[in-house]
Amino acid sequence: xxxxxxxHALEIFRAALRAAxxxxxxxxxxxxxxNVLQAGRRRYRLDRFDRIFVVGAGKASATMARAxxxxxxxxxxxxxxxxxxGHTDRLRRIELHECGHPIPDAAGVQGARRIAELVRQAGRRxxxxxxxxxxxxALLPAPAPPVTLAEKQETTRLLLGCGATIHEINAVxxxxxxxxxxxxxxxxxxxxxxxxxxxxxxGDNLDVIGSGPTAxxxxxxxxxxxxLEKYGLLERVPRSVxxxxxxxxxxxxxxxxxxxxxxxxxxxxxxxxxxxxAVDEAARKAKTLGYRTLVLSTFVEGExxxxxxxxxxxxxxxxxxxxPLRPPACVISGGxxxxxxxxxxxxxxxxxxxxxxxxALSGHDRVVVLSAGTDGTDGPTDxxxxxxxxxxxxxxxxxxxxxxxxxxxNDSYHFFEPLGDLLKTGPTHTNVMDIRVLLVGG
Amino acid sequence: xxxxxxxHALEIFRAALRAAxxxxxxxxxxxxxxNVLQAGRRRYRLDRFDRIFVVGAGKASATMARAxxxxxxxxxxxxxxxxxxGHTDRLRRIELHECGHPIPDAAGVQGARRIAELVRQAGRRxxxxxxxxxxxxALLPAPAPPVTLAEKQETTRLLLGCGATIHEINAVxxxxxxxxxxxxxxxxxxxxxxxxxxxxxxGDNLDVIGSGPTAxxxxxxxxxxxxLEKYGLLERVPRSVxxxxxxxxxxxxxxxxxxxxxxxxxxxxxxxxxxxxAVDEAARKAKTLGYRTLVLSTFVEGExxxxxxxxxxxxxxxxxxxxPLRPPACVISGGxxxxxxxxxxxxxxxxxxxxxxxxALSGHDRVVVLSAGTDGTDGPTDxxxxxxxxxxxxxxxxxxxxxxxxxxxNDSYHFFEPLGDLLKTGPTHTNVMDIRVLLVGG
Numbered sequence: 081x082x083x084x085x086x087x088h089a090l091e092i093f094r095a096a097l098r099a100a101x102x103x104x105x106x107x108x109x110x111x112x113x114x115n116v117l118q119a120g121r122r123r124y125r126l127d128r129f130d131r132i133f134v135v136g137a138g139k140a141s142a143t144m145a146r147a148x149x150x151x152x153x154x155x156x157x158x159x160x161x162x163x164x165x166g167h168t169d170r171l172r173r174i175e176l177h178e179c180g181h182p183i184p185d186a187a188g189v190q191g192a193r194r195i196a197e198l199v200r201q202a203g204r205r206x207x208x209x210x211x212x213x214x215x216x217x218a219l220l221p222a223p224a225p226p227v228t229l230a231e232k233q234e235t236t237r238l239l240l241g242c243g244a245t246i247h248e249i250n251a252v253x254x255x256x257x258x259x260x261x262x263x264x265x266x267x268x269x270x271x272x273x274x275x276x277x278x279x280x281x282x283g284d285n286l287d288v289i290g291s292g293p294t295a296x297x298x299x300x301x302x303x304x305x306x307x308l309e310k311y312g313l314l315e316r317v318p319r320s321v322x323x324x325x326x327x328x329x330x331x332x333x334x335x336x337x338x339x340x341x342x343x344x345x346x347x348x349x350x351x352x353x354x355x356x357x358a359v360d361e362a363a364r365k366a367k368t369l370g371y372r373t374l375v376l377s378t379f380v381e382g383e384x385x386x387x388x389x390x391x392x393x394x395x396x397x398x399x400x401x402x403x404p405l406r407p408p409a410c411v412i413s414g415g416x417x418x419x420x421x422x423x424x425x426x427x428x429x430x431x432x433x434x435x436x437x438x439x440a441l442s443g444h445d446r447v448v449v450l451s452a453g454t455d456g457t458d459g460p461t462d463x464x465x466x467x468x469x470x471x472x473x474x475x476x477x478x479x480x481x482x483x484x485x486x487x488x489x490n491d492s493y494h495f496f497e498p499l500g501d502l503l504k505t506g507p508t509h510t511n512v513m514d515i516r517v518l519l520v521g522g
Numbered sequence: 523x524x525x526x527x528x529x530h531a532l533e534i535f536r537a538a539l540r541a542a543x544x545x546x547x548x549x550x551x552x553x554x555x556x557n558v559l560q561a562g563r564r565r566y567r568l569d570r571f572d573r574i575f576v577v578g579a580g581k582a583s584a585t586m587a588r589a590x591x592x593x594x595x596x597x598x599x600x601x602x603x604x605x606x607x608g609h610t611d612r613l614r615r616i617e618l619h620e621c622g623h624p625i626p627d628a629a630g631v632q633g634a635r636r637i638a639e640l641v642r643q644a645g646r647r648x649x650x651x652x653x654x655x656x657x658x659x660a661l662l663p664a665p666a667p668p669v670t671l672a673e674k675q676e677t678t679r680l681l682l683g684c685g686a687t688i689h690e691i692n693a694v695x696x697x698x699x700x701x702x703x704x705x706x707x708x709x710x711x712x713x714x715x716x717x718x719x720x721x722x723x724x725g726d727n728l729d730v731i732g733s734g735p736t737a738x739x740x741x742x743x744x745x746x747x748x749x750l751e752k753y754g755l756l757e758r759v760p761r762s763v764x765x766x767x768x769x770x771x772x773x774x775x776x777x778x779x780x781x782x783x784x785x786x787x788x789x790x791x792x793x794x795x796x797x798x799x800a801v802d803e804a805a806r807k808a809k810t811l812g813y814r815t816l817v818l819s820t821f822v823e824g825e826x827x828x829x830x831x832x833x834x835x836x837x838x839x840x841x842x843x844x845x846p847l848r849p850p851a852c853v854i855s856g857g858x859x860x861x862x863x864x865x866x867x868x869x870x871x872x873x874x875x876x877x878x879x880x881x882a883l884s885g886h887d888r889v890v891v892l893s894a895g896t897d898g899t900d901g902p903t904d905x906x907x908x909x910x911x912x913x914x915x916x917x918x919x920x921x922x923x924x925x926x927x928x929x930x931x932n933d934s935y936h937f938f939e940p941l942g943d944l945l946k947t948g949p950t951h952t953n954v955m956d957i958r959v960l961l962v963g964g
Contacts, residue, residue, distance in 0.1 A: 376846070390824060390829055393823065397817070401798065404846070
């Protein structure tokens with residue numbers, strides 16, 4: 081029974097992984113029927129376009145580009161996609177441009193300029209396919225002159241140091257950029273733009289993924305100024321940054337395109353891969369395996385061990401009262417938790433989640449917990465996550481492993497390694513955050 | 523809309539409070555039909571009993587005793603219930619005995635002895651009604667001679683200092699007691715025993731509530747010895763304690779009664795109040811108000827602000843995808859979280875929960891969060907909890923209240939006080955832990 085539950089948990093996770101694979105994600109959502117490209121619910125008659133350009137950036141975007149080449153082959157006129165050094169692939173039509181991540185570099189700026197030039201010359205009868213995945217923001221740095229890359233980075237550093245939220249930081253950054261905040265879409269106009277996104281952020285907001293190069297931006301220069309003011313940074317940011325923001329507030333620089341701007345009529349932003357889509361697929365798999373299935377949330381965040389306690393609490397309730405589901409039951413959640421390091425052990429947030437949950441569920445029969453990162457790496461380890469059940473703690477005790485002490489030392493890797501309960505997938509070349517699967521047998 | 527949601531959240535919480543009221547709890551589960559006392563599913567023909575004794579202990583047990591007097595009046599022969607100093611009431615048949623809590627004292631020991639004598643003289647044609655509520659363990663101290671109260675307390679202190687779990691501590695304590703771990707039921711045999719319990723512990727385990735004076739005990743002297751050994755305490759606990767445990771392991775002292783012991787055929791343990799029953803009532807109320815309702819768990823524990831993030835994540839998912847429920851939706855949870863104090867502000871776990879959730883849900887429309895303790899006091903404040911919505915943070919900002927800084931300073935009381943969003947019930951004289959209600963409007 082326990083063994084079946086474990087096998088099922090792994091099958092459910094693998095179903096999620098398949099949905100998150102960049103090539104699979106493109107193929108599931110974009111299809112060619114004769115001369116018609118179907119992307120989500122929209123259809124593009126390819127005979128209406130003279131040229132098709134493919135641009136983009138992101139850690140998974142090389143694989144996405146390969147999938148697009150596999151679909152459109154010689155119909156692609158050309159293109160450029162910025163990828164992380166080494167994350168390259170052999171393509172025929174699309175150039176892969178390697179540059180710095182997570183710290184953007186001059187190569188990144190050069191790539192962004194070439195992409196800008198490419199889309200600027202696209203006309204009414206051209207289609208621009210834009211591929212965005214995690215890391216796109218750093219791989220597509222386009223500081224608006226005279227602001228330099230270094231000055232933009234310094235501004236980000238100052239905002240981070242003040243505890244500004246990611247939304248506040250983005251409002252400032254978009255107004256220091258030539259491409260972010262919908263400006264890539266404006267450059268491409270009057271061409272048609274189809275952006276395929278692999279989301280690595282909670283909530284899948286189009287203006288957050290890769291800083292939204294083809295999505296409307298609801299923040300303004302005034303918003304950006306307000307953020308700098310709030311944190312007392314107006315005098316501390318580089319002069320060029322403060323000057324640009326002030327000029328923008330006075331209306332001397334064009335705003336980023338706003339929601340409702342008619343230019344977006346020719347733009348489609350289509351999420352082809354995301355935590356939600358992966359969780360959906362996991363839930364579908366769980367149901368076919370016979371589990372009553374509850375998707376708790378794809379917005380899960382917070383300190384890992386406490387998040388694990390809440391998940392364990394749901395499992396205990398299922399066992400105690402058959403609520404909110406009667407067993408056999410499957411609880412799935414997504415998102416990404418954090419770990420506050422207190423010890424010097426080895427582990428990652430997924431392994432730590434499973435360890436904390438295993439402690440909370442110790443002694444419970446017919447219960448299995450799995451948590452893993454869809455990118456295949458959990459913290460600085462070679463594991464993607466771990467799997468455990470209600471008897472894991474007892475097995476660990478026999479091996480002399482002290483769960484409580486190892487959790488306190490953030491040493492989940494060395495807890496699961498001797499048990500053979502690490503989950504290893506190798507690098508998956510994608511990232512839609514984490515997947516957690518909890519099974520309660522009937 | 524927002525106002526309606528707030529009113530509904532309060533109504534739902536009040537429904538939970540009613541179910542947790544000690545008198546109401548007794549009246550809902552114990553009824554007199556002519557000569558038949560119906561308690562849960564069991565019926566007691568009162569003409570079969572010569573005498574009815576009422577004993578017990580706990581913070582809510584005075585009110586429970588009053589409810590039992592209101593039901594049985596002069597049929598009660600007599601009895602003694604140990605309560606906290608000042609938690610007294612005027613009763614006609616049952617004596618209320620005041621003693622120390624949370625630190626047990628000599629008055630407590632004396633009360634426990636008198637209860638032991640009372641039930642020991644009960645015979646086959648007697649009914650012993652035992653009333654147990656939170657605090658019963660401390661209010662009913664019965665150290666087994668020659669172990670003294672001070673030595674028993676010293677042992678508990680040592681175990682707490684080693685990080686022993688509550689189950690481990692209880693295994694030791696039951697084996698140093700003359701009443702806990704089912705021994706009160708054994709003393710009362712061959713009388714019939716009906717125990718009414720108001721549970722203040724997660725999971726409602728009968729052997730944990732008040733250390734289970736009338737519930738079977740699955741731990742043994744060997745378990746107790748194992749716990750002391752595990753933490754290296756065999757040599758450090760008082761000599762009388764170690765001696766008693768060793769003699770018990772050698773079979774020289776009678777074990778606590780175990781599951782399956784025939785003596786429990788004449789014993790009924792009936793939970794009349796608990797977090798689960800209160801949550802059930804809250805869920806019922808939410809449904810009658812028109813909400814699709816999900817009881818997340820009554821086992822919720824963990825660091826408050828992170829538990830709040832997970833609850834907020836469920837609300838975000840409901841809003842984003844109508845999953846696991848379509849709005850209008852209500853998510854309810856119970857249990858009790860913890861707060862790691864980092865600042866020197868004023869607050870409690872419920873107020874802190876609402877503050878952290880309000881931050882996570884800021885800007886969301888038609889969302890309300892309520893969390894409150896059923897005992898009417900949250901931390902060292904005069905509030906039971908607080909209520910907030912997606913616009914609370916904006917309102918706070920206008921008043922110059924900085925949510926993030928106040929959360930970091932554990933200052934939730936001073937956040938909600940100026941907003942008028944504290945929830946005050948006054949002391950409720952009950953405790954079935956906390957109730958959280960999250961509403962998502964349609």
